[in-house]
Amino acid sequence: MAQEAAELLSAAQAELAARRLSAAEELYNRFIALSPAGARRDLATALNDRGQVRYLQVEFAAALQDYTAAIECQPGFEVPYYNRGLVRYRLGVAPESTVFSTSNWLPDTSGECLAQVLTMSLGNHTPVPFIGVWLLQSPDTEGDFDEAMQDFRKVLELNPQFEDAALSLKQAILDKEEKQKRGY
Structure with missing residues (x-):
């Protein structure tokens, strides 16, 4: 059974690396269900990686659950803290995972046309470009930034050399301050 679990985990990681997300998620689900006691x-790792799959599928709530479960399983594992912090940061930019995909739009390399359309139709929410999608900023996101900063600080406590966590913490602080300056 331990050999089967190890093979499942390896296969799931290969599917994730190849960006075959549905197959990866299925294999992670099977591994998690079969995970032998003592293989914390x-x-x-499987919970963190399945969280990554779900993040890439823009299933932020499910990704947060997986990252949190990975942390509970192994509190000294800094990677799920970082990943959870990234999702919380993104939610600080776009609460409730409000996402508009640009994949079906005509190419607009500047994004200005789409930004104008979204701004006109969405009131006080501000569209923000993010990796091929448009996220919406909303005024009530301070808690998400605080939670993200808490996670990034925990990463740095566990691994002071984690450069991306240090950069993400600085950016979250700057973005929170900017939102406060703007009055939301």
């Missing part, structure tokens, strides 16, 4: 590190 592998279970935490």
Whole structure:
């Protein structure tokens, strides 16, 4: 059974690396269901990786649950803290996972046309470009930034050399301050 679990985890990681997200998620689900007792590190890795799959599928709530489960499984594992912090940061930019995909729009390399359309139709929400989608800023996101900063600080406590966490913490602080300056 341990050999089967190890093969499932390896296959799931290969599917994730190849960006075959549905197949990866299915394999992670099977691994998690079969995870042998005492394999907490592998279970935490699988939960973190399944969270990554769900993040890439823009299923932020499910990704947060997986990252949190990975942390509970192995509290000294800094990667799920970082990943959870990134999702919380994104939610600070776009609460309630409000996402508009640009994949079906005509190419607009500047994004200005889409930004004008969204701004006109969405009131006080501000469209923000983010990796091929448009996220909406909303005024009530301070808690998400605080939670993201808490996660990034925990990463740095566990691994002071985690450069991306240090950069993300600085950016979250700057973005929170900017939102406060703008009055939302």
